[in-house]
Each structure stands twice: as C-alpha cells, then as structure tokens.
Amino acid sequence: MVGQGEALRLATELARVRQRGIALVDRVGYHQSPVVTPILDQLLVRGELGISRSRAAAIAELLDLRLLMYGEESAAQASFVRSLFFDRDGRGPGALGAAGLLNLARKGRGITPDAFHHLQRQELIDFARFLLRCDAELRSVADSDRFFGS
Template sequence: MSLATEDIKELAKELGRIRQRGVRRVNVASHNQRPTEAPVLDSIADLYASLKDLDGVDRPQRFRELLWDALKKYATKNGMTDSAAFVRDLFFLPDAPDAPVVPGELLSDLVKRLGYSHKRAGFDHRRRQEFAEFSWFLVEFVCSEVDAQNERIKAERGKEEAEKERAQTKEEKKRVVATTKVPAEPRKGAKKKRPGLTPEQRKRQLAREKFLRQQLRRDEQRRKLRVRNSIIAAVLALWLGVSIALYLSGTFKQ
C-alpha cells in the first residue's frame, strides 16, 4: 500500500470528521445528516479487515477495530504514549472501545483534563498536530500488518512445498523399489514364507532366547548340585555305618 503526502493530510482531516461524528455514527443518515465520507480511511480499514478476517463486519466496526488496534500499538512506540492517549481519548473511553460515547463530552473532558480550558486555540493546534502524526503511523501500522501477513503466507507455502516434496520423494522411492524388485513366484505346494521380524520383534526374541539359555544353565547347575549332595550323603552314611559297626564290635573300645 502506497499513499502520497496529500493522502496522509486528507486522512488526518477524515479522522477529524470521524471524531466529530463519533465512530459508531459514521453511517447515520437522516434529514440533516449523511454518512461521513472518509475514502482514505475506508481503503485502509478495508485492507485491515481483510487481514483480520473481518470482511463481514459493518463500517463502524471496521473503523473501531483499526483505530483501537493501531492506538494500542502506537502507545508502545518510543515517546508516543501521551500522543496515543490524547488521540484515543477523543474517540473512545480508555478501556472500552465498544462503549457508546458522546464526542462533545469526550472533547470537553480532555480539554479540561489537560488544562486547555482557557487556551482552546492551543488545544486545537495540538489536536491537528497529533492527528497528523497518528495518520502517518496508521499507514505504517497497516503496512507492517500486511508485511507480517505476507511473511506468514510465505512460511506456510514453504512448509507446504517441503511436505509436498517429501511426499513426492517417498512415492518415488516406492515406485523405484516396486519396479526393481520383482518377487519370485511361489512354487505350487510350497509353504508361504512368513514375513521377516521387525527390529523390535527380533530384539524381544533374542531376549527370550537369552533367558531360556540362562534358565537351562541354572537347571543344570541345580542338577549337578543335587547329584553331588547325594554322593556326599551316601559317603557320610557309609562312613557312619562302618563306624557304628566297629564300635559295636569293640574295635574302638579303650
């Protein structure tokens, strides 16, 4: 979006007219009123609405969304906090952009609060200056939103292209494997070959085999231990029997 200096000046004047009518009443038409004309602000608000998916909302809400979001951003700009509050308080209540307001009351309250009650010319000069500065920022704000949206779209397209390329590569590999590997026809009566084990299945199978080998070794050790104990018990029993017999026969008598 490109606007000339004359367009920025016209935008500042349009903001003044919107301020006098009130954002909620820009479309009011009666016997002595017509909808407020603001072609430059309309074009900016329409563009911003398309970025924020607000195409279905009416003109007052488009103005409100644009001005409120831009003023919040304007307040974060270095040295512009007071300027943002000045412009905001001529359009909205501080924390309620949707609340109904009376433009004349907002103006009177701000004049009194800033001490311009006896210096109305000074207030009007500042208002024109603040509106001119905010008009430049308003254009910059929408342009930055457009750039951010373009970057998001570019990133999403890049991601989609990368995913599409990966999918195509995967399909191409499948086609190459399918065309280069021709399975042999099974012989009649031959048993169907079972599919190979997956790495996880192979890992579990090896673990089971290791456990069975360990179990067999433990069983063999237990069997040998029982045989040895049996031999020792038999020898002890024989020795004990011989000792008893000798004792009874008097061999061990003193």
C-alpha cells in the same frame, strides 16, 4: 515513506469520524449523510476488518488495535488520541457523545480552545502517519509472503 498529503487527508478523515462519533459514521438524517472516509475505508479493507461487521465496528476495532500499537511507540500521544474517540470503557463516545469526549480531553489539558485545536490536529496527523506506516508494513509483509510462498 508515508506521503504528507495522504497523512493530512487521513487526519482530516479521522477528525470527521471523531466529530460525528464512531458509532454514528453511517448515520443518515436531516442534513446528515455518512462520513466519507476513502483512505480509512481502504485501511479497513486491507486489514480485512470490514468483512463481516458494520463500518463503525470495523473503524472502532482498527483504531483500538492501532492505538495499542501506537502506545508502544508513544504512550502519551496514543492516550490523547484514544481520549478523542473512546470513553473510559473503550466503547466509542459512550454517554458523553463526541462533543463530551472532546470537552473532557480539552479540560484535561488546561489549554485555550485554539491551542487545543492545534494540538488535536497535530496529534491526528501524527497518528495518521502511524496508521499509514503500519499499512505499508503490513502490505510489504503480505507481498513478501505471496512472493516467497510462505
């Protein structure tokens, strides 16, 4: 069972990554430091995605792979979450930037900014729960393999 508190914290991390843009998560500049994502970073390590690439590339790969899986469960939700992180080519914010992607997703919904903010938050929480559930299932399989020597 996925804890509500952990899902909320991960959803907050996802919102920060979305706000900065995946490619810029490690950007350091005037009043800007890398995006702090301890739960997401754990998922990367356990998924062996952060081993030989940048954190941005690993985050993009994890989100892309899990959004494909999430789409099998809920295509509309996965499509919406994908639109917050990736351009149509699937390469992150692209030329639109993080704010441009957000505006495009908001216009596509035709709802007020407040309603969109609420929708975005709820969808990120639901996706965070899915990510944590996938992680728990993968750890369970890995533990079984170690225990039974498969």
